[in-house]
Amino acid sequence: MNYQSFKNSIIEYIRYQLGSTYHIFIQSIIKNNGIRLDGLIIMPEETNIAPTIYLNYYFQKLKQGIPFENICTEIINYYQKHHPESSVDIQFFTDLEQIQSHIAYKLINFEKNLSLLDDIPYIRFLDLAIVFYCLLPSSSEQNASILIHNQHLSMWNLSLTDLYSIAKTNTPDLLGYELLDLHSILRNSDVSEIPHQEFCLTATPCASDEQYPMYVLSSQNRQYGAACILYQNLLKHFSQKTDMDFYILPSSIHEVILVPTANRYSLFELSEMVSSINHSEVNPEDVLSDHAYYYSREEDRISM
Structure with missing residues (x-):
């Protein structure tokens, strides 16, 4: 099944399952970083808002051998979990x-x-x-x-x-924020439960440096959490607590990783690692930057 047939079949299957009271269509959407994706919209007649379900990812699942019916069921379940209860004025x-x-x-x-x-x-x-x-x-x-x-x-x-x-x-x-010690995450979690790009970015450098652990900083709902570095005094208080400057690794638009400068890695090495992971593991629309940053306690400033 090619991609166009996949999209057409998705619409037909879901329309059959949900009935004629839903408007079901595909809309081309330009995401962050100029990435264009195909968004499936499932919208009841009485509402004016619906979650966007990106079919590009589900087609990859089909190519990996996931049965078509299972994919459709997953899409319907996602919609039922995330659809708004009412319209937006x-x-x-x-x-x-x-x-x-x-x-x-x-x-x-x-x-x-x-x-x-x-x-x-x-x-x-x-x-x-x-x-x-x-x-x-x-x-x-x-x-x-x-x-x-x-x-x-x-x-x-x-x-x-x-x-x-x-x-x-x-x-x-x-949005709030969460600041988690990566060593605790890796010790207390099954590796399979950790987001792939996050694990790849952090497991190697922190494995032998538990004296200077890395920290994941994100929002409480894990959406657009990289912006937490802008919160007033958050980085300042973190540097005071750790008593050192630190590097900031932009693992995605949703989170960053804080690395104490006492860690043996240089800013250049960390930037190389971020760039490599961005190109191999992070969804293109989630990439924030290929550069690591440096936070100075003395200046209370982030620099490249």
Whole structure:
């Protein structure tokens, strides 16, 4: 079965299983880093929002030998778990007072998203860009969002400075953070349970350096957690606790890894490792950067 036949068969199978009260279609979607994916949309007639299910990954499962019916069942189960309970009132998005408390920021790669950045507000940060989005209050998983565009700022009569100030206040409250010792994760977890790119990135360097463990930093829901490095005083307090400077490894847009400088690896070696893993293990749309960063306690600053 080729990819086009796979997509057509998915629509036919799911439409048969769910019935005629659902609108089921495929939409081409440009993701982070300019990656184009095919999103399956399953939307009941009475709602105006639905989770996007990317078929590119499921086609890879088919090529790996997973039966077609099993894939369809997995897709339906995913939809039933993640679909919103109600529609979203799009009008609320026109009122800044209503949405202000839902605005957050995230980090993306600057060079890989130049076309997108022409149309959205952003702040340059090293080789990255701080961009902004609105979390939808009716999201069942609390991770459905709308990216904020330049036209939204015009509609709200809001400056980029004020937008950043709002997001800077909101994001730690909306997303929180988790800072986990990787040695504890590796000791207490089955290797098969650890996300593949995370394990590859950390298992080798930290295996013999338990005196200076690495730490995974992410948001509490593991979405856009790399932005936690922007939280006010978080890195400062971490460096005070460990009593040393550290490197920051951008393992994806969803998390970073903090490596004490007492570890035997150099910034160049860590950057080489990040780049290698990005090209072999991380989904292209999840790549943040090929560079490791350095945090200085004395300067309270991140540099490349």
